[in-house]
Amino acid sequence: MELQQMRYVAAIAETGSFTRAAERCLVVQSALSHQVARLEKELGARLFERNSRMVRLTDAGRAFLPAAQQAVDAAERARAEVAATVGEVSGRLAIGTIPTVAAVDLPAELGRYRVRYPRVHITVRSGSSEDLVEEVRAGSLDLAFLGVLPGFRPKGVRDMELATDELVAVVAPGHPLARAPEVDLARLAEETFVDFAEGSAARSQSEEAFQAAGLARQVAFEVTGVEFLAAFVRNGLAVGMLPSAFVAELPGVCRLSVRDAPARVERLAWGRFRPSPAAGAFLAGLGVTPGRGRADGAGG
Incomplete structure (x- = not known):
């Protein structure tokens, strides 16, 4: 063989x-x-x-x-480790990311990384925070950018907080709320929503806020991508909630601040063991010392 x-x-x-x-x-x-x-x-x-x-x-x-x-x-890892001893970073860099990452300008970071380390083969996969953590834990991803609830800690990986943000409401330009500077959860609960899949971290950020306020809302449309969500909003079919830092880049929708807004934390997760030279170089470019991230030894 x-x-x-x-x-x-x-x-x-x-x-x-x-x-x-x-x-x-x-x-x-x-x-x-x-x-x-x-x-x-x-x-x-x-x-x-x-x-x-x-x-x-x-x-x-x-x-x-x-x-x-x-x-x-x-x-491949063995070959990359040998190359690293003579100052040459090569191998693969597999990154996972939520679609709404805003704490890091990932394309710009990767552009700078490619110039410095042209022999590294880079791949990026978008997915839910839950799936991305599992892939980092399994080793199929070197690192991942997550969007989770405050207090959430991914298990079986090292991680660190990158940024904290709040969700804002997004509506169509012609929506009655479009000119309002602010809205509360009770008023939003009267609307039809478009949101991410039930049970996902992206959905739970808004779901738990309504439940905590004792409010029920109707989610008529479930989507997996931000652009699809925005299309439902632009066409007046529903309202949505997205991180404020991300909505600034989303054309064709109006954003409203939300009183008692749900919070969202962006975290960076990477493997518990020493990263490959390619992954270590990328983490270093972000100012991350791999061995100093918080590590939860629990599995699952």
């Missing part, structure tokens, strides 16, 4: 195609297919089901992939 074969399996699983995997790995497809066939023969099981329309992992392939990916990642 060879490391390159594991790289091929991981690439096929990710792209869903032998052709695209070969392009990614810079090898001709026939050579890639031959190596996968050799590996399947050695393992005594087929790793992929393939026909003219699709490629997907078999049960054996799904069992094999996590360990294969760990081996590939470990090899």
Whole structure:
């Protein structure tokens, strides 16, 4: 069993195609297919089901992939660690972020980082705070920017607070509240809402504020992205609540301060163990000393 074969399996699983995997790995497809066939023969099981329309992992392939990916990642990490000893930062940097991150100008930070460390392969994935914490804990993300309730501490990772903000109401320009400088939760509870998925940290920031005030509201529209939420607001279908620092960048909506506004805290989370050279360099650029972040040893 060879490391390159594991790289091929991981690439096929990710792209869903032998052709695209070969392009990614810079090898001709026939050579890639031959190596996968050799590996399947050695393992005594087929790793992929393939026909003219699709490629997907078999049960054996799904069992094999996590360990294969760990081996590939470990090899890349070893190579990056050696390069770092002579002052060359390379490898991968995998970042997760909530869509409403405002404490850090992430594209600008990554632009500066790319200029300084051009050999690092950067990926960014947007998602919910809950999912991002789990991926940092599992090692599939190096670090993540979160938006959570005050007092929330992600478990099994190191983390630090970046900023505290309040939610504001967002309405369409033609809405009766559009010219009001401020609104209270009781008045907002009369409106139809668009919000994020029930149970998510993004939803709980507003949900808990209404519950604490003894108010019920109607959330008729559930979305996963900020732009989709803003589209419902712009078209007069609903009102929403978003972090004030983020709304400043959102066109086509009017913002109102909210009395007794829900609070939102942005946190940065990274792994409990020593970060890779690429991740360590990014954290250092943010002024973060990796070993000094708060670490909760609890799992789950």
